[in-house]
Amino acid sequence: MLANYRDKRCKNSVDTIAKSLDGNYKEEHLFALKQAVELYDMFDEKIKDCDQVIEECLKGLNKQADALEFKKNKSKKRRAT
Secondary structure, three states: OHHHHOOOOOOOOHHHHHHHHOOOOOHHHHHHHHHHHHHHHHHHHHHHHHHHHHHHHHHHHHHHHHHHHHHHHHHHHHHHO
């Protein structure tokens, strides 16, 4: 099943890739792989959370910058008149 997802540019056939995926998987290696995948998923989720918070902070900064720009423009017009 995994061999069917090979890149089209791959020189090896689906059969060759399928045979290379057969192996002697040891329990300790599968356990370590499982933990690595779980950690990857957890860190990916944490990064998404951070991205959301950063996005919200940037929106707040944009609003503040717009308000400051409005005040600058408003005060310049008063001085000119």
